[in-house]
Amino acid sequence: MQLVYRALWQESRPDPEASIRKTLSNWSSPHTIEVLNANGDSGLVVTEMRSSFERDKRVTIRVTRRDEKQYVWVDVENFSASPELESMDKIQSLVQDLIDESEKNHGNPKRGEIRFQSRVQIAGSVAVKLIPQSNRKAAIICIAHDPLREEDQKKLAKLLARQFAGSALVVYLPPGDLGRFQNEVGGDLSLYPGEIRIYPPAKKESRNVISIPPISALNIQKTKHEKISARVLQALQSSLVATPVPQVCEEGARLLRGFQNPDNAKMQERQNIDFENLLKENERLRETVASLHSDRDHDLEAIDHLEDQLRNTKRMMQESEDWWRGLLDEENAKRVAAEEERTDVELRFIDFAMSENLKRMRKESVYSISSITEALERGRTVLRKVQIPHNVSSMLEDLEGNQRSRTWGRSIWDALLAFNVFAESQFNGNFLKWCETSGDAFVWHAQNISMRESETVHSNERLRSQRILPVTTDLDPSGKVFMEAHLKFGGSSAPRLYFYDDSKGATGKIHIGGLDPHSRWENTTT
16 A cells, blocks of 8 residues: 555545545546544544545545544555555545535645645745744645746646645746745746746754756747646645555544544444455565565676676786787887877978078178178167177277278178177177187177286286277176277287177176277287
8 A cells, every 4th residue: 555645634624424424435436435433532533534546546535524623634555566646636636525525615625834736826025934834734835827828837836736735835937026036035946938847844943945857948848738737746746645644544544444443344344354355465575575575686697797897808808908018118219209200300491491491691791791880780770689889999080991991890890790609699608719619600709809808917907997898888887897898800910809708797798898809908918
């Protein structure tokens, strides 16, 4: 035996038993109904009506009354091996008839604060107050209006109101009420146009409001109303059959079973019938358990066989994976070696091509210079890493008047290019070392570079002062520094170029301090 449906409400009309019996008789016809009455202590009165309306299916209605409290309690039981009823429409129509009859005769059917009726209620504000209550005893079904299919949505709401009369409050939310409902219940409990949302009865032990995810408008549009109703019933069925009955109803049920009056023959017969039904149900459960055990043993054997197959498959996959990994590693090693060899050849070719191009570019740039002045002006304009003051030479006119001035200008420009490339390279060493070892296409003639003056120049104040030359104040606040590194150009009347290497210092540049004939700077030779 399995309880599959329950409806319970309070009834305020006096002596409703006759009306309920008539409704049940008309509903169950041509099947007969059983009626049993019992009186207990403290004014307890209970009437039970039963009808086996289908094979292995039974509906029981109990009317229990004590003092001012009166309840109508409807249970539907299934005695078949199938755990589900094919349809609940017939049962729901009975409950609807009972609710309609009660309302017609001012019975005011309700459960807690929720009043039952078979009509849709336009009561969004009421629903907002009832949904969060922790003692709410009945479910609430909210149907939001659908602007695209308004009439069809209203028909669905009316169907749900009829089918869930006595079980839930069915509320339709028109456009204005829907907006207020969304604002007041919050996003977690709200719904959108065209949707249906179910709020099962509240549980005392839960602090949170229970709600079932809404049925979407698109889903409703594609589904027949009867199937939507079945989905709502499926969502509510567990809470319906778990509906707790009041204490007075439990006492009435025990009274009817004969527990309080074992001498009553009619009650004893009812108790025996119920006991036989329980024995049949117990036997059916034993057969089901035995069948499940047999199926379980068969399934365990199948699982063992599958596990063996899985282990063998994993082993074969691992062996295959190891073989493929070894093959791929070998091929990858060959490919990497070939790629490295090809890359090395390409890099050597690129280095050679770039070196040749740079040498050609350098040569073309040098041969474009026609004077010392042009070399200096171009250096000031285009070389970012070379600083050339405007007073770098005090004898520039004499140098330009020499027939070799063009040659000297080209050599000076060649040296300035070398300075610029050296400063940008951040080479780990001085300019002479770079020219000797770097192999760069722009290196200058190392044999014509001197990075230091003699000790005589260092110790002789007059000779040393000749080599204190102008620089930018970014290098030295005084605007002058001692320079001893210089470049030599061929011939006794040829110029010398003094420079200061700050390429790794604050300015990051090579500073040119002097460019004049050799005779300007005395030394031990002169």
